Amino acid sequence: MSIHPELAEFPKGALNSPLIGYAKSVPTGIGINGWHAHDAAQLFHVVKGSIAIDTELGTFFAPPERAFWLPPRVSHQTRYLTDTEIRFVYVQYEHARDLPQTPQVIQVTNLLRALILEFMSYPRAKTEEGPAARIAAVILDQLKMLPAAPLQLPMPQEARLRGLCEGIVRCPAHIPALSEAAERCATSVRSFERRIKAETGLSYRTWCRQVKLFRALELLASGRSVSDVSHKLGYEGPSAFVATFKKAFGVTPGRYFEGNELD
Numbered sequence: 001m002s003i004h005p006e007l008a009e010f011p012k013g014a015l016n017s018p019l020i021g022y023a024k025s026v027p028t029g030i031g032i033n034g035w036h037a038h039d040a041a042q043l044f045h046v047v048k049g050s051i052a053i054d055t056e057l058g059t060f061f062a063p064p065e066r067a068f069w070l071p072p073r074v075s076h077q078t079r080y081l082t083d084t085e086i087r088f089v090y091v092q093y094e095h096a097r098d099l100p101q102t103p104q105v106i107q108v109t110n111l112l113r114a115l116i117l118e119f120m121s122y123p124r125a126k127t128e129e130g131p132a133a134r135i136a137a138v139i140l141d142q143l144k145m146l147p148a149a150p151l152q153l154p155m156p157q158e159a160r161l162r163g164l165c166e167g168i169v170r171c172p173a174h175i176p177a178l179s180e181a182a183e184r185c186a187t188s189v190r191s192f193e194r195r196i197k198a199e200t201g202l203s204y205r206t207w208c209r210q211v212k213l214f215r216a217l218e219l220l221a222s223g224r225s226v227s228d229v230s231h232k233l234g235y236e237g238p239s240a241f242v243a244t245f246k247k248a249f250g251v252t253p254g255r256y257f258e259g260n261e262l263d
Contacts, residue, residue: 003087003120011090017127018095019136021120022088026080028222037075041096042088043143044068045108045116049084050221053077053103058154058200059169060105061217063256066151067108069143071101081221087116089139099143105151112142153214154207156199160185165207172211173234178204213248216241220253229253 045067055076062068122132182192219229230241
């Protein structure tokens with residue numbers, strides 16, 4: 001099953017279909033219009049490559065055969081970490097009300113993958129009714145029940161705390177000790193721990209571990225070896241990094257990126 005040639009172009013003008021397909025290949029380093037938002041919800045299905053999506057609520061990472069769900073009217077920007085093939089499914093605003101209302105990375109089942117590809121074999125004019133419309137209805141049902149993947153880095157909103165966290169994201173190999181982090185935010189250790197947990201849902205230690213894992217995913221997706229990544233991020237060695245990665249994601253880095261010989 002191949003994607004209809006029309007879907008290689010971004011849709012122009014109003015369409016009545018509940019779902020609108022769009023497929024493209026994007027080279028490394030290209031962003032989409034900087035920060036922007038859509039009235040429609042958006043599903044980013046990563047077929048090959050990897051993307052990072054920045055939102056006000058945090059950054060999300062989608063490697064191959066995962067998808068990122070973005071509710072309507074959420075401001076975001078997309079970064080392509082490697083040469084990427086991606087299928088976009090836009091869900092019209094009125095049809096997204098019963099779908100998740102928070103951004104999240106989701107697992108792509110074999111069924112959902114097949115449904116998206118089948119849907120995208122139709123020209124847009126034929127998706128308002130008939131077989132394509134029925135396929136779209138099943139896709140919407142699938143989106144209500146897909147499990148989320150642990151690939152979010154929540155960011156705090158309070159100014160000093162966000163400044164500290166943004167600095168850690170820029171340089172996760174050198175993470176301030178808890179007491180130093182609290183001092184930078186002009187607060188006690190106990191108050192600091194309470195504030196970061198309230199704003200991110202994570203303890204400081206867990207949040208910092210997530211930063212390092214998130215950066216590891218970016219580096220691995222760009223082709224860096226496990227040894228290089230473990231050294232760059234300050235792990236004691238490759239085995240320590242692989243153990244941490246497997247504990248977080250259930251598989252080794254090489255298994256996670258199917259087809260890449262990372263470990």
